[in-house]
Amino acid sequence: MTTTIYPESGLNRITSGFGISAVITLVASMLLTIMKESYPPLLSFMKSISILGVKHHWLVHGLAIVILFYLLGWLFSSSRRDTNISGASLATILAWATVLSSLGIFGFYLMELFK
Amino acid sequence: MKEFILFLHPMFAVFGVIATVWVLVEVLNASEKNLKRISAASITAALFMVLTWITSGYWYIVYYATDKALILKGPWAFAHTLVMETKEHVFFSILILALFLPMITLRNNLATNASARKLVYVVAVLIILSSLALEGAGALISFAVRMSLLGGA
Numbered sequence: 001m002t003t004t005i006y007p008e009s010g011l012n013r014i015t016s017g018f019g020i021s022a023v024i025t026l027v028a029s030m031l032l033t034i035m036k037e038s039y040p041p042l043l044s045f046m047k048s049i050s051i052l053g054v055k056h057h058w059l060v061h062g063l064a065i066v067i068l069f070y071l072l073g074w075l076f077s078s079s080r081r082d083t084n085i086s087g088a089s090l091a092t093i094l095a096w097a098t099v100l101s102s103l104g105i106f107g108f109y110l111m112e113l114f115k
Numbered sequence: 116m117k118e119f120i121l122f123l124h125p126m127f128a129v130f131g132v133i134a135t136v137w138v139l140v141e142v143l144n145a146s147e148k149n150l151k152r153i154s155a156a157s158i159t160a161a162l163f164m165v166l167t168w169i170t171s172g173y174w175y176i177v178y179y180a181t182d183k184a185l186i187l188k189g190p191w192a193f194a195h196t197l198v199m200e201t202k203e204h205v206f207f208s209i210l211i212l213a214l215f216l217p218m219i220t221l222r223n224n225l226a227t228n229a230s231a232r233k234l235v236y237v238v239a240v241l242i243i244l245s246s247l248a249l250e251g252a253g254a255l256i257s258f259a260v261r262m263s264l265l266g267g268a
Contacts, residue, residue, distance in 0.1 A: 010230055012222040019234070022215045026208050033204045056176050058203060062168065065207050069214065087230030091237035098212065098241050102205045109200045113193060 017077030131163035189263025
């Protein structure tokens with residue numbers, strides 16, 4: 001009697017959840033960058049937050065992004081709804097999110113340079 | 116000591132890139148025999164990117180202000196206003212991707228799951244290319260300090 005092993009398709013729920021979280025987080029990071037540079041009260045607020053005795057907007061930005069990634073990842077992974085997204089689809093969306101968010105940040109500072 | 120701290124962050128980043136290339140090569144040849152190595156490599160990559168974050172953050176917050184002032188007074192002010200500003204924010208994308216990578220490798224059987232393998236390929240390539248771009252940006256920023264000190268000569 002032979003046993004057929006079927007190759008797995010689709011992603012584990014945690015992978016899907018955190019993958020979607022990564023996409024959202026990358027875009028959020030870009031938006032936060034633009035917002036804090038464009039809206040001085042937000043930048044001042046981020047500079048005023050002390051983390052382990054250090055006050056710096058970049059530190060706050062980084063921690064906020066990492067926390068957002070894990071929080072959204074946990075939420076999406078825990079959801080009862082099946083995401084059923086393929087690795088190829090998630091990879092495509094993630095690649096676009098990475099490229100567009102990076103270009104968005106670069107483009108913003110390029111525009112600031114020529115102001 | 117200050118220069119040692121400066122050199123740590125690109126060093127850790129390069130180690131992170133090497134670990135990510137290791138992941139990529141292992142996954143291209145994924146089988147039941149190398150699943151543990153894939154997991155180890157992806158965790159290593161993530162750890163090195165976190166170390167890069169910590170050391171670069173320390174340098175940036177404690178020491179960069181002096182270099183920033185020099186760059187802004189010199190002929191390559193764009194090295195801060197465009198390149199450094201972009202670098203410090205694009206880095207977060209690399210960090211998130213590096214933290215995501217072990218979640219794919221540890222949670223899926225890459226020997227049998229082609230879908231997960233495709234995701235690893237793309238995430239790994241994104242980390243590698245983005246990191247190399249940031250390494251180049253860092254070199255440009257360092258050179259801008261030199262340009263300022265040399266008076267643009």
